[in-house]
Amino acid sequence: MSIPIPVSGAGFQPYEVIVGRGLLASLGSRIAPLARGRAAVVTDETVAALHGPSALSALEAAGLRARLLTVPPGEGSKSFAELERVLDRLAAFGLDRTDLVIALGGGVVGDLAGLAAALYMRGIDFVQVPTTLLAQVDSSVGGKTAIDTPRGKNLVGAFHQPRLVVADIDLLSTLPERQVRSGWAEVLKHGLICDAAFFDWLAGEGAAGASGDPAALERAVVRSVQIKSAIVGEDEKEAGRRALLNLGHTFGHALEAELDFDETRLTHGEAVALGCVLAFRYSAAEGFCPTGDAERVVGAVAAAGLPTSLDQVGSFDADALLKRMAGDKKAEGGRLTLVLARGIGEAFVQKGVDRKTVGGFLRAEGAA
Structure with a gap:
């Protein structure tokens, strides 16, 4: 079928x-x-x-x-x-x-x-x-x-x-197991953006998909595509809502670039997973999101065998990461644009994010 x-x-x-x-x-x-x-x-x-x-x-x-x-x-x-x-x-x-x-x-x-x-x-x-x-x-x-x-x-x-x-x-x-887990990061991301019930399933019964269960994978792919296709249909060229699909990517792309896009050290999916964790932790630190929701994200990401902290993937300099983030396509006038969250399934775009605040957060997360 x-x-x-x-x-x-x-x-x-x-x-x-x-x-x-x-x-x-x-x-x-x-x-x-x-x-x-x-x-x-x-x-x-x-x-x-x-x-x-x-x-x-x-x-x-x-x-x-x-x-x-x-x-x-x-x-x-x-x-x-x-x-x-x-x-x-x-x-x-x-x-x-x-x-x-x-x-x-x-x-x-x-x-x-x-x-x-x-x-x-x-x-x-x-x-x-x-x-x-x-x-x-x-x-x-x-x-x-x-x-x-x-x-x-x-x-x-x-x-x-x-x-x-x-x-x-x-x-x-x-696929190697690592590649399945990496793809699972993008699946989790879709639930985190706008479908809390989907995330609940992914963190529970649906978690079998991260280990390659075909039935869980099929359901996860169908729902993920439904979410993405609806967003793309509203905003093809990322003038508004489509930017939500970049949850975790501003942090993640910076991490990938600092590691020279070496997928033996960090795959794209692993970078997105860690980026989502950082986005939720930053949201909680800034008072946008309940701490409990950020902790649930950490738990679901860890359960899928994906990284949840900077020290799991390498050593990073906060200023170098900020420079990478400032070069992101969503940055405007040297100020950062981040996709943050008010809770699971409630992502939003925050423009004009202060670099010093993000730098302090990255250092608290383990960057030098």
Whole structure:
């Protein structure tokens, strides 16, 4: 059984996110109506070995001429060099505006392939086939595409909505446990933003999803996509409510950058999890949020095997972190913009946050 979740907004063509099990085999029949015959499947070397042959077979069975284009695994592929290489291969394949790009992989592949599709011939269609939990619940939905620069994460990109997202829960069974836990951070984030009942389930019976239980994962993916698609539909380009989806990310991106985006030390999901903890602790310290709610967040994050304190992931300098946070896309005039909370399920955007106050908080949390 598959569950279609509509994504629609005033500024883009509506599409569906299909969530279910065993969907890769039907990929060709789902994509065929969107293309006239050719598709470039962008994936990384790890996913290509696991799922590339099955994806190509499904596409070819539906009459599509498909070519596989692989990039190295890891955040390093979100670079100008890899973007240029992907664009060059799309041209070498002879793709035109009637063809499409398929992103088969995690968030790195989705971001890179989506940006390439946005740029190639000023924009061609693309389809997301996310193979990680993090990508299924977050990065594959909403049209954000980007690469990193030495000065920050996701600083060069475009909004380019996919024509379709196919989220096959069975593909998650090939993930290392750490990657499942990392994706679970984004699931928890959705409950923390606007659905306290969902968070309660995630912290209770649903916690089995963090250990890979397929039924819990499917329910978690469906609800997460419903939450994100509703927010994206209201605010595609992050002019208002969509900024709530960045809960934990301002802190998290700064931590990632200080560790040179080394996922052996800190994955994106781990950074988001710790960032959510810091956002709730800061909210409690500033009197926005009950201390008990912040403690519940710490408990749920810890139970999922995710970090809850700075000293678990490295040594950090508070001033260096503040400098990274000031370079965040949401910062204005050198002052910070943070997504904070009045309680579980009650996130809000706070502009003009004083850097000295945040610096003092970071030092109290263990930064030098």
